[in-house]
Amino acid sequence: MNRKLIAEFKYDLAPVIRGYNNRSLYINLSTNEIKQKPVTDLMIDKFVGGKGFDLYLMWHGVKDDTKWDSPENEICISFGPLCGNTSYPGSGKSIVTTISPLTGIPVDCNVGGHFGPYAKFSGWDAIELQGIANEEIIVYIDGDRGIVQILSAPDEEINSHILAEELVKEFADDENKYQFVSVVSSGKAADNVLITCLNFSFWDKRRKVARLKQAGRGGTGSVFRHKKIKAMVVKYSGLKVDSNNPVDVETIRMRGLKLHREIEAGDDTQNRMHQVGTAHLMEIMNDYDLLPIRNFKYGQAPEAEGLHSREFKQLFTQGMPDGCWFGCSLSCCKGVDNFEPRTGPYKGQKVCVDGPEYETAAGCGSNIGVFNARDVVEINFYCDTYGVDTISFGTSTAFAMECYENGILNKERTGGLELTWGNADAALELLHQMARGEGFGLIVGQGVRKMKQIFAEKYGADPNFLQDIGMEAKGLEYSQYLSKESLAQQGGYTLALKGPQHDEAWLIFMDMVNNQIPTFKDKAEALHYFPMFRTWFGLQGLCKLPWNDIEPADNAETDEPAKVPEHVQNYVDIYKAITGKPLDKKTLIEQSERVYNFQKVFCLRMGKGRRIDDVPPYRAVGPVTEEEYLSRQERYDKQLKEKIGINPEGKSTQEKMEILRNYREDQYQQLIDAVYDRKGWTKEGVPKIEHLQKIGMDLPEVIEVVKRFI
Amino acid sequence: MKVLRTYPDKCITCHNCEAACSKLYFKEDNPEKSCIVINEELYPPEMTVCNQCGICAGVCPTLALTINAQGVVILNKSLCIGCLMCVAACPNNSMRYAKGVYNPFKCIACGICTKSCPAEAIEIETA
């Protein structure tokens, strides 16, 4: 490959000390400046690592009015002190943040693949990318020799499934060393639309392909491509069990081994991550009326049998150790080998497709009325390689399809595409258009919030109806669970700082199925604890799944089974064993709470994050249309009687819907009051200064921003 | 296939085999570091050693475990990253690990222990 060296930076290789390198890498693509910055004690004490470092660096890199495409916007990728250990399952995550093109506020994604650990062991606790390159470039980190380079990338390829593989082969020392190289890339759609992602690769030695894991949410791919980055490549060959230089490697090994054994014994009867990965949720969600069907109208459909995990199991190659990082015995990543797409530029070629995961199967399947597993795999493949987020694609397409059903869109307006429920060909064509930069795909690819605006302005659609059915909040599309019957989950989604993603809280079973959090106070406590606990994974570079997608055999007999106490203790133990710093279950939450509130204030600073931004579309709360009400009439009538004390008899469906809506919206507001109070925020959703002082997040720059809002 | 066969009825629990194994591979007489384990709390004694079933090789994420021409599962230390997934996957408790030793270890049917056994309770079988 004929590459021009645009800039080069040599640095001293030094071992990681107790999980930290104590330096971060700064790259400015406008000026070609590459330098190292010290990681200060303040950063470690207050921000811990991972997402904390990302947000801290980004806060100081952007301005109040920075937009996603401003040169000073940053992409930060960070790893966390526990990241890269090879003993405890789920320890290889990178956390990506940027100012999102969909929301205008920081988005954070937790992603697997080998890039994070290799970049960390190459010498960096975080990478900060700023500026916009003059030409297409690659950022290369050679962790074996201590060199960072910006290289020209004049070659054509952008789509990830080809680019990742080409670059692994180009940068590896020889063909036996492909596993020491990892690539971050996006795809052609990220040049044209906003619902995009980044792919982080890992070399699969058995399949002999570069597998791709997604930093999916919030349009990270668009920022990456706007900066003219074709890829980031890292090479690191020295991985060992003690590469983190932990204070106590034995404890980490033994906690890891214990969890490996639990997984070995329990996975087949618990969540079947080995066999089907997260797709095991398909039938469970359908059974509980929680699987999104046709733009979240319903939670269940008989056709969903077609997306039962057994259908995916047949497609997934079985018996492979499918971990996205070494040592992850939960191994949830599934692969469809030798898949032949029937559409698009790669039609008829044999490709390896990662997943589909639950979110993809639901979003690009049931939610758009597609109930054929192979169609879902094909949409999944093109989303990944084009750099499109499957969750936002699913929710955006579902919205467009419902608009089509309602006559807001028609064939003329879509340029000939029949966006009828279940039209997989049309959905695929939308994707190809996004990649080609033409047609109605460009509209859908702006995401739901922009589509609402366009359809109201251009086609005179009723903005209230669009608001009700457009499944977005803060500009981000909802992920794929029905929250109508779980008030706590409505909060879990809509209060999530970056927008409605389930990674802060997934409370549907606790709330709706097991009724463990009946009062507002209980729900508020859960909406405090779980987002804080789950934030911690992002600070450390860990995966959430080995926390509660496998449970110790006696978990149900513990005081708080939903917290999986034994696994929380494992986390405390491995944190102490790696960093040598004190921690207990309480201070663990405090670490998160500081960063969480910092992110909240960051959102305020960028123009969102107040109560008015925490508003769900009514589709997430209750039945928008008569059709929805009537489909679950018995349930809703019963609620009118028992919860609201109103006799439904003699009332029209419209009247009943109105009463139910007022009730549910009021419940939601009461929930918000309770949660804000528990979190130490004002009624407007602004962190109180006393609270920030109490938790130790009262940095002057933070208080200065808060003061603008109170 | 080459494998170490055990005959617990004949074992007199002298632990010579453990000593021979750990001395050869770890230069110390330490049953914790032997690939064969004799448990005298049971009668007849329990003799735990790898049967070369290959299950561990199937889970190793780095392909550090491979099956050689003689059917023996071999660990390539330079590829092993010490995750111990193979230890958990072994149905037979025969993928061994020890404190301070970062790679797991297992019987490779070298037969050194058979020479130390006074009771013919272990032998190399080649089929």
Ligand code: SF4
């Ligand atoms: S559980 Fe799945 S996503 Fe999490 S680290 Fe393991 S393989 Fe990766």
Ligand code: SF4
């Ligand atoms: S160590 Fe265990 S899993 Fe591996 S070959 Fe021997 S008996 Fe089988």
Ligand code: SF4
């Ligand atoms: S400990 Fe070594 S041999 Fe065992 S599974 Fe892990 S990498 Fe493979």
